[in-house]
Amino acid sequence: MAANPQLNANGELQHLLSIEGLPRDILLQILDTAEPFAGVTEREVKKVPLMRGKSVFNLFFEASTRTRTTFEIAAKRLSADVINLNVAVSSQSKGESLLDTVANLSAMQADVFVVRHASSGAPYLIARHVKPHEHVINAGDGRHAHPTQGLLDLYTIRHYKKDFGRLTVAVVGDVLHSRVARSLIHGLTTLGVPEVRVIGPQTLMPAGVEALGVRVFHDMRAGLKDCDVVVMLRLQNERMNGPLLPSAQEFFKNYGLTAEKLALAKADAIVMHPGPMNRGVEIDSPVADGPHSVILPQVTFGIAVRMAVMSIVAGN
Amino acid sequence: MKLLIKGGRVVDPASGRDEVGDVFVSEGRVVGSFKDKPEKTIDAKGLVVAPGLIDLSARLREPGYEYKATLESEMDAAVAGGVTSLACPPDTEPPLDEPGLVDMLRRRAKALSRARVYPVGALTVKLAGERLTEMSELAEAGCVAFSQANVPITDTQVLWRAMQYAATFGFPVWLRAEDRWLARDGVAHDGEVATRLGLPGIPPFAESIAIASALLLVRATGTRTHFCRLSTAAAVEMIRAAKKEGLPVSCDVGIHHVHLSELDLGYNDSQCRLEPPLRSQRDRDALAAGLADGTIDCAVSDHTPVDEDQKQMPFAEAEPGATGLELLLPLVLKWGAARKLSLAKTLARVTSDAARVLGVTSGRIEAGAPADLVLFDPQQSWRVEPAALRSQGKNTPFLGYELAGRVRTTIVAGNVVYEYR
Numbered sequence: 001m002a003a004n005p006q007l008n009a010n011g012e013l014q015h016l017l018s019i020e021g022l023p024r025d026i027l028l029q030i031l032d033t034a035e036p037f038a039g040v041t042e043r044e045v046k047k048v049p050l051m052r053g054k055s056v057f058n059l060f061f062e063a064s065t066r067t068r069t070t071f072e073i074a075a076k077r078l079s080a081d082v083i084n085l086n087v088a089v090s091s092q093s094k095g096e097s098l099l100d101t102v103a104n105l106s107a108m109q110a111d112v113f114v115v116r117h118a119s120s121g122a123p124y125l126i127a128r129h130v131k132p133h134e135h136v137i138n139a140g141d142g143r144h145a146h147p148t149q150g151l152l153d154l155y156t157i158r159h160y161k162k163d164f165g166r167l168t169v170a171v172v173g174d175v176l177h178s179r180v181a182r183s184l185i186h187g188l189t190t191l192g193v194p195e196v197r198v199i200g201p202q203t204l205m206p207a208g209v210e211a212l213g214v215r216v217f218h219d220m221r222a223g224l225k226d227c228d229v230v231v232m233l234r235l236q237n238e239r240m241n242g243p244l245l246p247s248a249q250e251f252f253k254n255y256g257l258t259a260e261k262l263a264l265a266k267a268d269a270i271v272m273h274p275g276p277m278n279r280g281v282e283i284d285s286p287v288a289d290g291p292h293s294v295i296l297p298q299v300t301f302g303i304a305v306r307m308a309v310m311s312i313v314a315g316n
Numbered sequence: 317m318k319l320l321i322k323g324g325r326v327v328d329p330a331s332g333r334d335e336v337g338d339v340f341v342s343e344g345r346v347v348g349s350f351k352d353k354p355e356k357t358i359d360a361k362g363l364v365v366a367p368g369l370i371d372l373s374a375r376l377r378e379p380g381y382e383y384k385a386t387l388e389s390e391m392d393a394a395v396a397g398g399v400t401s402l403a404c405p406p407d408t409e410p411p412l413d414e415p416g417l418v419d420m421l422r423r424r425a426k427a428l429s430r431a432r433v434y435p436v437g438a439l440t441v442k443l444a445g446e447r448l449t450e451m452s453e454l455a456e457a458g459c460v461a462f463s464q465a466n467v468p469i470t471d472t473q474v475l476w477r478a479m480q481y482a483a484t485f486g487f488p489v490w491l492r493a494e495d496r497w498l499a500r501d502g503v504a505h506d507g508e509v510a511t512r513l514g515l516p517g518i519p520p521f522a523e524s525i526a527i528a529s530a531l532l533l534v535r536a537t538g539t540r541t542h543f544c545r546l547s548t549a550a551a552v553e554m555i556r557a558a559k560k561e562g563l564p565v566s567c568d569v570g571i572h573h574v575h576l577s578e579l580d581l582g583y584n585d586s587q588c589r590l591e592p593p594l595r596s597q598r599d600r601d602a603l604a605a606g607l608a609d610g611t612i613d614c615a616v617s618d619h620t621p622v623d624e625d626q627k628q629m630p631f632a633e634a635e636p637g638a639t640g641l642e643l644l645l646p647l648v649l650k651w652g653a654a655r656k657l658s659l660a661k662t663l664a665r666v667t668s669d670a671a672r673v674l675g676v677t678s679g680r681i682e683a684g685a686p687a688d689l690v691l692f693d694p695q696q697s698w699r700v701e702p703a704a705l706r707s708q709g710k711n712t713p714f715l716g717y718e719l720a721g722r723v724r725t726t727i728v729a730g731n732v733v734y735e736y737r
Contacts, residue, residue: 097625097628098629098630099628117630119630119631120513120514120630120631121513121583121584121631124583124584125584125628125629125630141514142515142632143514143515144513145514182514206510206511206517207506207507207508207511207517207519208507208511211511212512
């Protein structure tokens with residue numbers, strides 16, 4: 001196996017492609033760097049000059065509004081120039097190859113590429129072909145990874161729970177197709193969370209998921225018992241009825257988060273969701289809007305975490 | 317022409333012969349000896365003299381995919397790899413489902429006078445799994461067996477009838493067993509690695525379920541059936557049981573699957589995107605053991621040249637396959653050495669056993685057999701890199717490896733068709 005493609009010769013973060021394979025120190029460095037940025041986003045002048053003169057290319061091969069917007073805000077708050085490219089509807093549809101697209105943009109002097117792609121591993125391919133001063137940040141690739149989402153989840157958990165060393169965290173729903181779940185699980189196990197659970201029907205569990213260091217529950221009530229953190233995953237519309245699930249209603253009945261089920265978790269449990277939510281499918285409205293929910297703070301922290309990631313890679 | 321190959325270590329897997337000696341060739345055949353002066357003498361001192369390799373699965377990409385490889389480039393690759401006979405699957409464009417196409421391919425190959433080419437005909441028209449091909453006509457044109465390549469028949473009625481029809485005329489059917497529904501959208505072994513990398517998986521029972529169905533049809537029809545490129549431990553076990561039962565079955569394994577596993581995918585290495593997928597280490601070990609104990613009859617290169625653009629893609633989008641003709645010999649030697657097998661037993665899987673499956677008289681060194689021979693230095697190692705490969709396909713998971721086993725001379729029908737430098 002080749003050397004870790006995310007780190008440079010000094011062991012510093014060159015690209016952010018996946019949380020898997022990143023040492024604990026780097027994860028903590030990102031979370032710590034994000035702390036003061038969370039303050040910046042609350043100031044009246046929400047800008048710091050750390051990336052002045054640098055160019056961030058948002059390269060989205062798969063449609064996304066939310067993630068692209070948060071990266072754009074994060075880059076602008078770092079004073080970088082941001083170029084948004086919706087590649088899904090431009091060059092790729094004209095038959096240009098992925099690497100040709102990247103080579104062309106590279107010729108326009110990019111410093112950071114933020115990449116989203118429907119195929120797992122695409123950001124690795126790009127990272128192997130960019131110039132040494134260019135950095136790649138994975139904004140979601142297939143089912144593989146969504147590391148900035150994982151990091152903002154970790155940030156949120158640390159914000160509310162302080163210490164990772166005693167927590168029980170449950171990740172609920174469509175783990176099979178979820179890059180968010182994979183990134184978060186790797187982050188939690190790296191930071192020493194003693195119990196990470198995944199909850200869902202067998203049809204939505206990837207093969208050998210236990211090897212990621214999680215306990216598998218098919219009974220949501222048993223799985224939620226005494227949890228400190230409950231992370232609900234989004235269920236894509238197209239998977240709600242077919243060979244994996246019979247209906248959204250039945251999914252909600254078994255795996256939707258209601259106040260009654262949440263009561264099985266610890267009294268001070270927090271509820272998270274990467275968005276966008278399907279109310280009444282994976283989460284009941286009273287829970288989504290209730291006192292345990294930290295879903296909106298997650299979005300705010302997400303900007304600080306993405307600022308931290310961009311400023312760290314651009315500085316290395 | 318009379319040819320003398322002098323002083324080499326003659327290894328004939330069919331008879332188990334392994335001794336230093338001379339090999340006499342006359343009129344394209346091996347002969348006991350001759351008195352008159354040879355027209356050509358090759359000094360084989362320090363080299364192994366073995367039957368030329370017989371590769372049961374090598375894509376030449378013609379007709380239809382000349383941008384990936386041409387008959388010329390791939391026949392060069394074959395003889396550079398010591399392969400003197402090869403069977404090519406029917407997944408060309410158009411597929412080998414018409415006698416005219418097969419005839420043209422045979423003529424083109426013959427005109428190049430390098431390795432012998434044995435086309436495997438399509439079992440169904442356009443490989444669509446609906447209508448039978450004209451198997452008798454195709455056999456007359458030169459097809460040695462019938463297959464669906466990598467496109468399984470989903471309609472079991474059609475599969476049953478195709479096997480019955482082939483059995484009527486004694487034609488062998490070659491199947492790469494895979495349940496198309498279970499394999500749908502999958503690109504990697506459905507296990508730990510695919511889960512980590514977020515790749516859609518193909519469960520191991522996609523193979524064993526298809527083998528189970530096919531074995532029941534073999535029992536019902538008596539069709540001589542060759543299972544291509546097993547990938548799982550379960551499949552090896554099933555074929556072992558079927559052979560014990562006395563069913564007319566044989567099977568092969570792609571040489572990559574004997575050495576590599578899902579772990580070699582590393583960080584989404586597209587060179588490891590193969591069909592069937594690389595599976596678990598347990599599966600790989602069972603394949604290597606099955607090849608040693610004879611449950612698996614042959615090792616094949618499953619040579620599939622892919623152009624670089626089609627590999628420089630995210631794993632799931634990359635075109636499957638690896639170049640293999642020039643790696644078959646060193647990789648088989650590596651397998652044999654790891655399992656401490658004799659050279660004769662090691663080479664049997666790519667010579668005499670493959671000849672038996674193919675139904676040809678080559679693959680052995682004895683008086684009267686075709687003089688298809690390879691001379692190689694088993695110790696000389698070489699580095700796998702694009703410039704070292706004659707195949708137009710430079711796509712291999714072994715790029716950068718040092719492999720032992722360098723072909724020095726390849727002889728087909730008594731003619732030297734390749735000499736190293």
